[in-house]
Amino acid sequence: xxxxxxxxxxxxxxxxxxxxxxxxxxxxxxxxxxxxxxxxxxxxxxxxxxxxxxxxxxxxxxxxxxxxxxxxxxxxxxxxxxxxxxxxxxxxxxxxxxxxxxxxxxxxxxxxxxxxxxxxxxxxxxxxxxxxxxxxxxxxxxxxxxxxxxxxxxxxxxx
Numbered sequence: 001x002x003x004x005x006x007x008x009x010x011x012x013x014x015x016x017x018x019x020x021x022x023x024x025x026x027x028x029x030x031x032x033x034x035x036x037x038x039x040x041x042x043x044x045x046x047x048x049x050x051x052x053x054x055x056x057x058x059x060x061x062x063x064x065x066x067x068x069x070x071x072x073x074x075x076x077x078x079x080x081x082x083x084x085x086x087x088x089x090x091x092x093x094x095x096x097x098x099x100x101x102x103x104x105x106x107x108x109x110x111x112x113x114x115x116x117x118x119x120x121x122x123x124x125x126x127x128x129x130x131x132x133x134x135x136x137x138x139x140x141x142x143x144x145x146x147x148x149x150x151x152x153x154x155x156x157x158x159x
Contacts, residue, residue, distance in 0.1 A: 009085020
C-alpha cells in the first residue's frame with residue numbers, strides 16, 4: 001500500500017471522487033502544511049493556521065498508479081482557481097500536491113506542464129509532505145454519510 005496527499009478545496013469533494021476509483025483502499029480527510037499541532041476544524045477554517053484541507057489516499061500501486069491518481073486529482077477540482085475552490089475561499093482551500101519523494105514530485109510537475117501546454121494557468125502548488133492530521137470523525141465520508149453529492153467539485157476531463 002502507498003499513500004498520496006492532495007489538497008483541492010474542501011476535502012469532502014476530493015474524498016468523494018477519490019474513494020470511488022479502482023485501486024483506492026481508503027481516503028482520509030485531514031489537514032497538512034500548517035504551524036499548529038493537532039489542528040481542529042474550528043481553527044483551520046479561520047485560514048490563520050497555514051493548514052490545507054487535505055486527503056490521504058491509500059492505494060494499491062499494483063492496481064492504480066500515482067500518476068493516474070494525480071491525473072484524477074486534476075480532473076475533480078479546478079486547478080487554476082487561486083486561494084479556494086468554488087465558493088469555498090481561503091488559504092485552507094488552496095490546491096496543492098504534497099509529494100513524498102522526487103519521483104512523485106516529477107510526476108506531478110510533468111502533469112502540470114501538460115496542463116500548462118493546454119492553456120491552463122495552474123495554481124496547484126507542489127510541496128513536500130509534512131505531518132498529516134486526521135480531521136474530526138464527522139468529516140470522514142461526509143457525502144456518503146449524508147446522502148449528498150459534492151457541489152464544489154465535479155469531474156472535467158483534462159488529460
